[in-house]
Amino acid sequence: MHTTKKRLLDAGLELLLEHGYNDLGVQRLLREAGVPKGSFYHHFDSKQDFALQVIDRYMVDVHAGLDACLNDDTRPPLGRVRHFFELTLEKYREEGYLGCLLGGLGQELSAIDEQFRRRIESCLGAIAQQVSECLDQAKQRGDLPETADTRQLADLLVDCWEGAALRSRLWRDPRPLQTVLDFYFSSVAGQARA
């Protein structure tokens, strides 16, 4: 990957998380990245195309994290899922608790631009899909009840996480995220025994 394009995507990752889409001008992005305009429109069709590619780049890291955590045989399946979100929380901390890029852009753009809406939904859905497969393993071990709808449980976790990420962004504090994890995992563990 050309360093210029990489620099733009890296800067976009940071700036889109903080400013969102409409508050981030191309000019501003270029200034921060130290790249002239011609290069930007050489590598990207438009600002929208750029943001979509930033999302793709974001998802590469997310899927790398998911793959690493959810196949970690040293933990039980539910522990792997929890571990993934705890690592994500750590990432949020490094960023200053600005929440989740998908949540931020999803809220801002899902009613404005159909392409963004679909893309972001498919990203969240892909995460939930991965999580649900790990929950299936938990079910096989008896850590979840036979009747559990693992995909619904995975979507639920993702949704609650996104809500807590918003609150964390408002507070600049990790507590909402920790509370959600505690509640979710103690509740699903409770279901198994019931």
Next chain:
Amino acid sequence: MHTTKKRLLDAGLELLLEHGYNDLGVQRLLREAGVPKGSFYHHFDSKQDFALQVIDRYMVDVHAGLDACLNDDTRPPLGRVRHFFELTLEKYREEGYLGCLLGGLGQELSAIDEQFRRRIESCLGAIAQQVSECLDQAKQRGDLPETADTRQLADLLVDCWEGAALRSRLWRDPRPLQTVLDFYFSSVAGQARA
């Protein structure tokens, strides 16, 4: 209230929910409301002032709904809380599942503008505070364990709701919201028996 100002706030409620803040130009707002620019800047100091007043107007309705639901003696306390969110879900349906204004503006603006961040957080906090008082009543009846941190449980519910509202906005569908309510209330009820 002058009809012009009311018209602007009503239009703002709709348009800010759909477009968010930065994608909604003053010009566009004026066109939709059928109001000339002079009137806007007579009634409001700035676009920011306008949006803050739209939030205030939104909260008037929310608090009216909270007061009506949470004091409804025909239901048990937890049933009142759930009923409030079910009525809110019905409102979302009428709007076409665009989620929650506070969540939308919170995501978009909390990292850009400190005033918005504080205002929106205080709105969510006020809702959680009202809910927590109703949860206190549930605790007195034994519907929640003695040890329950009702304020934390209320914040948790608000946060999970906001996350589900985002997903509902992405899907244009109420299911994430229903799932969150089912999970939350069955879990907190389970805690009481445990």
Next chain:
DNA sequence: CGCCAAATAGACCGGTCCGTCTAGTTCTGT
């Protein structure tokens, strides 16, 4: 070396942004 595509560089464009300004109209109190 010479050649051409890839990439860099930034001036430039029409349009829209938020907000100001002056002028005219309507309402209110006396």
Next chain:
DNA sequence: ACAGAACTAGACGGACCGGTCTATTTGGCG
């Protein structure tokens, strides 16, 4: 009826928007 405030009305302005354009530099390959 009349004065002054409240409000309506929209032209206007400087800044910035996303995007295009031409010119130049760089880098790979024959």
